[in-house]
Amino acid sequence: MMLKIENITKEFNLTGAVEDRRIALDHVSLDIHDGDFVTIIGGNGSGKSTLMNIIAGAFPPDSGKVYIDGEDVTKLTEYKRAKYLGRVFQDPNMGTAPNMSIEENMELAYRRDQKKTLRWGFKKEHRKKFIESLTSLNLGLETRLSQKVGLLSGGQRQAVTLLMATFRKPKVLLLDEHTAALDPKTAKKVLELTDNIVREQKLTTIMITHNMRDALKYGNRLIMLHHGHIIFDVEGEDKNKLTPEDLLRKFDELENQDEEEVIQTEEVNENKCD
Amino acid sequence: MLDTLRFILNDALNLGFAYGLLALGIFISYRLLDFADLTAEGSFTLGGAFVAALIFNGANPFLATLLSIVVGFVAGIITGLLHTKLKIPSLLSGIITMTALFSINMILMGIGKTGKFDSAVYLGNSKTIYDYIGIFKQKYLNIIVVNFLVITLATMFCYWLFGTEFGMSLRATGMNQKMARAQGINTSFMIIIGLGISNALISLSGALTAQTNQSADCNMGVGTLVIGLASIIVGEAIFGKRSFLNWIISVALGSVLYYLIIGIAINLGLDSYLLKLLYAILIIIVLTAPFIKKGFMKLKRKES
Amino acid sequence: MKFIKKIVVCMLLLCCAFTFTACNKDDKIKIGILQSATHSALDAAREGFMKALEDAGYDDTKVTYDFENPEGNPANMQLMAKTLVRKCDIVLGIATDAAVALKVAAETEGTNIPVLFTAVTDAVDASLVESNEHPNGRVTGTSDINPxxxxxxxxxxxxxxxxxxxxxxxxxxxxxxxxxxxxxxxxxxxxxxxxxxxxxxxxxxxxxxxxxxxxxxxxxxxxxxxxxxxxxxxxxxxxxxxxxxxxxxxxxxxxxxxxxxxxVNYTKLGEMVGAMAVQIIEGADPKDLPVGRLSQDExxxxxxxxxxxxxxxxxxxxxxxxxxxxxxx
The missing domain is CATH 3.40.50.2300 (Response regulator)
Structure with missing residues (x-):
């Protein structure tokens, strides 16, 4: 079991007004096996980003545990957990340090699991490896190692971030809508890149996306979240059989359910007033 | 007239090198860590008060100067801890430390005197580090040599430090904390140590200044933050920041340029209340120079 | 190349600025006054000083004054002190920090210029003089020690x-x-x-x-x-x-x-140190002039x-x- 999420609950705004309190995740449990490529979909407020943040350690859950490769990491802070994880964020500016060169950024990624010592940060042996990986991207970046990352385009930055996330094989790769901010052509390229890398390195991957076609096209397992619950979990053949229309129908069902709930609550309140 | 030119150059080098340390320190917090650290005025005075108090009471000036680096480091760490562990906003953290340092500096300056505190220390004939360097006959030349050595060492140290794994992680923290943490960097630790180093340099600057002026007082830090920032801006604009080495040297030299400009202004007989207006105008010129240059080049192209 | 160009431009600018700084080639005695900040008492002392010199016959045919006022800014204080110490024949520091800055500047530049002070309460504590009776250096002046x-x-x-x-x-x-x-x-x-x-x-x-x-x-x-x-x-x-x-x-x-x-009548205090300046101009040695103070009647x-x-x-x-x-x- 590469990633085990056990009974995670997370609420926001506990101290605020009743209407503002949100249960982002409600006793969610999930087992992800080594080599799974899981795509996660869900409406706004379904809890997908919260789930990813909890796996990454950006904030702690209210209850429950997270295990990575058998180790309980629930109490580990974000930077201590980083050695197990590779992350690509939605915002292309988030994954790299803009004023540092590609080479410097990659050096940082290389040492993700190591202590930062006072040894000189640029290593010649690393350069060769960096050039190799950058070449495989086919973006011409291998000749621009000393260029500041801030000067690259969004798609190029995401590609570099992806490389940084996977350069030292992570136990789990977390992709948080990482193509949402790119134009369709670049998004496609980056997704193909993602798929190749995941396949080559056999990475356990979780990818959040709001594009249902992509959610079905990539990965071997699909999970749908709604109001902090996992309401749908298919893999293998069952997943391959699904079409985007099936998923849309599922969403409509859920919306109708929600509306009914709201109407019911209003009726109850009206009755109370009488 | 040539004499005047020589004097202005000497003053600019003398003050510029000492304040160059201040500029480097502020560079680390403002530019590299992206942390608006107001501790500077307090730690500059701390360095001065500390060294003056020790020398006044008979300590070895070299030792005192070295120790001033340590006290400055501690001051920076306190600000860092306030921000990272107690979650106090960065501006306020600096203000808190700076305010506390005011009292501490007063106590330091009272050591060896009849009260519990004092607001100034006059070193009179006590020996400072400059009295031990006898390369030239004139003292002011010796001061320039020593200050030059110190700023050069400091600049080299910074260049080396920020090229190490640790230094790179620190720079990454200043640029993008979230990404830094995702790369396994302990951002809290980086901020704390970074502020420590920054204030250590600022404190050293104060220590050298106090020994140059043979006095320390509770107001010696007033205005140093602005001087430091102005030096950085002027240095970057004139000398550029194409590479990290370029950048760091520009910052260190920025103070020299800054004091050159002020020296000229004073020697031109400018009334002191006009000096502030002069700085403002100069900074505008310096910052708009690139635009003017571009406009100029556009005109040239149109003609050809 | 660009870097060098920039340095050259800076140097040229400097030289241009220099053509405007006049060289004082006349034989008038140059008196520098460094006043810590604008303040009625300090202003009164300055005026008293100048009046005393004029009364003793040192009017503007014989002396020129160079005033500097850093308004409390420490770095400017140092620069101004150095400038005065180089340019002038005798200098006056009004208030403790100005006086100390002038003394230190004189020592650092290695000049022998006499340094006068006024509006300083405790000259011994400020290391300006060895003792009030025997200053023993190039520095002396008047103290505004209050009765x-x-x-x-x-x-x-x-x-x-x-x-x-x-x-x-x-x-x-x-x-x-x-x-x-x-x-x-x-x-x-x-x-x-x-x-x-x-x-x-x-x-x-x-x-x-x-x-x-x-x-x-x-x-x-x-x-x-x-x-x-x-x-x-x-x-x-x-x-x-x-x-x-x-x-x-x-x-x-x-x-x-x-x-x-x-x-304390600061004008009188200024006049007193003005009288000391006259003595020094006429040959007295500062180390022989004890630090002056006003008597109760004054x-x-x-x-x-x-x-x-x-x-x-x-x-x-x-x-x-x-x-x-x-x-x-």
Whole structure:
């Protein structure tokens, strides 16, 4: 079991007004096996980003545990957990340090699991490896190692971030809508890149996306979240059989359910007033 | 007239090198860590008060100067801890430390005197580090040599430090904390140590200044933050920041340029209340120079 | 290449700026004055200095003055001190920090220029001279040390059954602390109790003063403190409301509403150091000129009659006769 999420609950705004309190995740449990490529979909407020943040350690859950490769990491802070994880964020500016060169950024990624010592940060042996990986991207970046990352385009930055996330094989790769901010052509390229890398390195991957076609096209397992619950979990053949229309129908069902709930609550309140 | 030119150059080098340390320190917090650290005025005075108090009471000036680096480091760490562990906003953290340092500096300056505190220390004939360097006959030349050595060492140290794994992680923290943490960097630790180093340099600057002026007082830090920032801006604009080495040297030299400009202004007989207006105008010129240059080049192209 | 170009441009600019700095080729004596900040007492000292020189025959055919005023900015103070020390034949520092800056600049530049000072309370403590009687260096001047003993003696004269005297000053002003310490000594000599409180700036004046009053101070003594002098009006409003007389360190504080002072006449102090300058120009050695101070007769007893009516107290006739009377401005 590469990633085990056990009974995670997370609420926001506990101290605020009743209407503002949100249960982002409600006793969610999930087992992800080594080599799974899981795509996660869900409406706004379904809890997908919260789930990813909890796996990454950006904030702690209210209850429950997270295990990575058998180790309980629930109490580990974000930077201590980083050695197990590779992350690509939605915002292309988030994954790299803009004023540092590609080479410097990659050096940082290389040492993700190591202590930062006072040894000189640029290593010649690393350069060769960096050039190799950058070449495989086919973006011409291998000749621009000393260029500041801030000067690259969004798609190029995401590609570099992806490389940084996977350069030292992570136990789990977390992709948080990482193509949402790119134009369709670049998004496609980056997704193909993602798929190749995941396949080559056999990475356990979780990818959040709001594009249902992509959610079905990539990965071997699909999970749908709604109001902090996992309401749908298919893999293998069952997943391959699904079409985007099936998923849309599922969403409509859920919306109708929600509306009914709201109407019911209003009726109850009206009755109370009488 | 040539004499005047020589004097202005000497003053600019003398003050510029000492304040160059201040500029480097502020560079680390403002530019590299992206942390608006107001501790500077307090730690500059701390360095001065500390060294003056020790020398006044008979300590070895070299030792005192070295120790001033340590006290400055501690001051920076306190600000860092306030921000990272107690979650106090960065501006306020600096203000808190700076305010506390005011009292501490007063106590330091009272050591060896009849009260519990004092607001100034006059070193009179006590020996400072400059009295031990006898390369030239004139003292002011010796001061320039020593200050030059110190700023050069400091600049080299910074260049080396920020090229190490640790230094790179620190720079990454200043640029993008979230990404830094995702790369396994302990951002809290980086901020704390970074502020420590920054204030250590600022404190050293104060220590050298106090020994140059043979006095320390509770107001010696007033205005140093602005001087430091102005030096950085002027240095970057004139000398550029194409590479990290370029950048760091520009910052260190920025103070020299800054004091050159002020020296000229004073020697031109400018009334002191006009000096502030002069700085403002100069900074505008310096910052708009690139635009003017571009406009100029556009005109040239149109003609050809 | 670009880098070098920029340095060249800077150097050229410098040289251009230089063609405008005139070289003083005449034989007039150059006198440099470095005044710490703009302030009525310091201004008066400067004017007294210049008047004394003019009265002795050194008018503008014989001397030129170079004034610098850093308005409290420490770095500018240093630069200005150096400039003056190089250009001038004799320099005057008005206030302790200016005087110290000039002395240090003179030593660092290795010149032998005589350095005069005025409006410095304790020249020995500031390391300007070895002792007040034998300065023993190139530095001498006049001290504005207040007749603190006389000022405290006034307190007993104003209130026969006086028990507690309050002292208020700003913590960052060395001169104030010196006078406060002297005041404490005098108060204890008179067998009275003292209550000492300090402020750090403008913001804590009101509360500190009120606390001093509520702690039982019957009369308050405020030395020649720049910060409190600037804010004297609000200080006096509070004190006068509580009917507490304020004995001030200098005249302008009384004019702002304080009750009384045995004040140092800064103009006279300036004239004194001007006379020393004349002596030095005519050949005297600074180390032989002891630090001057005003005698009691040269201090002004000044009383504010408006304050007297507000406080509703009776002033002994000996004081009223001798004193210069002013009203609140």
């Amino acid at each position: 603190v003993a006389d000022q405290i003696a006034l307190a007993k004269q104003l209130k026969q059954d006086l028990k507690k005297v309050g002292i208020l000053y700003t913590i960052s002003e060395t001169n104030s602390k010196v006078q406060a310490d002297m005041a404490i000594e005098e108060i204890e000599k008179e067998g009275l109790e003292y209550l000492e409180r300090t402020v750090t700036g403008v913001t804590d004046i009101q509360q500190t003063l009120k606390k001093l009053i509520s702690d039982g101070a019957e009369i308050i003594y405020i030395p020649t403190d720049n910060n409190l002098a600037k804010n004297m009006v609000s200080v006096c409003n509070i004190a006068n409301e509580s009917k507490i007389p304020v004995i001030c360190g200098k005249e302008n504080m009384v004019k702002a509403g304080g009750l009384i002072t045995f004040g 201090c002004n007893l000044v009383i504010n009659t408006s304050t007297v009516s507000i406080l509703g107290i009776e002033i002994p006739s000996e004081i009223m006769e001798k004193a210069t009377k002013v009203t609140t401005e």
